Amino acid sequence: xxxxxxxxxxxxxxxxxxxxxxxxxxxxxxxxxxxxxxxxxxxxxxxxxxxxxxxxxxxxxxxxxxxxxxxxxxxxxxxxxxxxxxxxxxxxxxxxxxxxxxxxxxxxxxxxxxxxxxxxxxxxxxxxxxxxxxxxxxxxxxxxxxxxxxxxxxxxxxxxxxxxxxxxxxxxxxxxxxxxxxxxxxxxxxxxxxxxxxxxxxxxxxxxxxxxxxxxxxxxxxxxxxxxxxx
Numbered sequence: 001x002x003x004x005x006x007x008x009x010x011x012x013x014x015x016x017x018x019x020x021x022x023x024x025x026x027x028x029x030x031x032x033x034x035x036x037x038x039x040x041x042x043x044x045x046x047x048x049x050x051x052x053x054x055x056x057x058x059x060x061x062x063x064x065x066x067x068x069x070x071x072x073x074x075x076x077x078x079x080x081x082x083x084x085x086x087x088x089x090x091x092x093x094x095x096x097x098x099x100x101x102x103x104x105x106x107x108x109x110x111x112x113x114x115x116x117x118x119x120x121x122x123x124x125x126x127x128x129x130x131x132x133x134x135x136x137x138x139x140x141x142x143x144x145x146x147x148x149x150x151x152x153x154x155x156x157x158x159x160x161x162x163x164x165x166x167x168x169x170x171x172x173x174x175x176x177x178x179x180x181x182x183x184x185x186x187x188x189x190x191x192x193x194x195x196x197x198x199x200x201x202x203x204x205x206x207x208x209x210x211x212x213x214x215x216x217x218x219x220x221x222x223x224x225x226x227x228x229x230x231x
Contacts, residue, residue, distance in 0.1 A: 003112055004105035006144045007126050007134030013038040016045060016093035023048055023092060036125050036132055037096045044125055044132045046096035053095075102127045105134070109144065112136050157214030159185040166190065166215075169208040175201055176208075181222065183209060188216035195223045 014023055014035045026035060027050060034049035089095055101115055102125050115124050116138060126134040163185045170181045179201060180194040190209050196202050202222045209218045 001109045003107045006140045007136045009134045011135050018092045042131045046098045048096040162214045165212045166209050191219045192222050
């Protein structure tokens with residue numbers, strides 16, 4: 001699946017000239033945590049989130065410290081000025097994040113997930129020809145996962161073929177390189193055998209087997225090697 005298969009297309013946006021109060025009202029009205037900022041041509045120029053509104057002078061939550069503490073903290077005038085603008089300006093363009101992580105409609109969902117994880121963000125704007133066309137959030141990925149359907153036709157894969165795929169899975173995984181994993185299959189029921197170095201590896205072996213088409217039940221008989229002191 002790709003971004004265009006799951007993205008929200010009716011995206012609520014805000015103009016760079018909008019006020020902080022307008023942003024707060026939109027976030028509450030639409031029950032969202034961030035807004036893409038788009039210019040009059042529909043081009044994405046930034047994003048503003050709840051986090052950008054936390055430190056505000058109107059709320060008394062802005063950063064306040066004495067001048068000598070600022071000196072001790074080695075804060076530059078530039079840093080202090082930037083902080084001041086962030087907490088005092090009433091315009092979106094002064095507060096928004098300008099360095100935006102984006103993707104295209106053709107971006108695979110696995111790459112979207114990587115972007116969310118790598119940059120610790122909750123959403124990725126989708127851009128085509130410089131224009132905002134949608135947004136993919138964590139919620140969209142969960143929705144895609146929930147909508148996955150099992151095949152309507154029963155799997156007729158032979159036990160031998162199932163075992164070959166399971167063993168291939170074990171061979172391809174870095175966590176199983178020092179294990180002695182084995183599997184037997186009868187009527188779609190898989191029995192796992194062998195030894196591994198940890199409970200996590202034992203559970204990973206079970207999951208790897210369950211992912212193979214045709215597997216009905218997995219009986220995990222794998223043994224976890226005891227840790228020997230000095231080795």
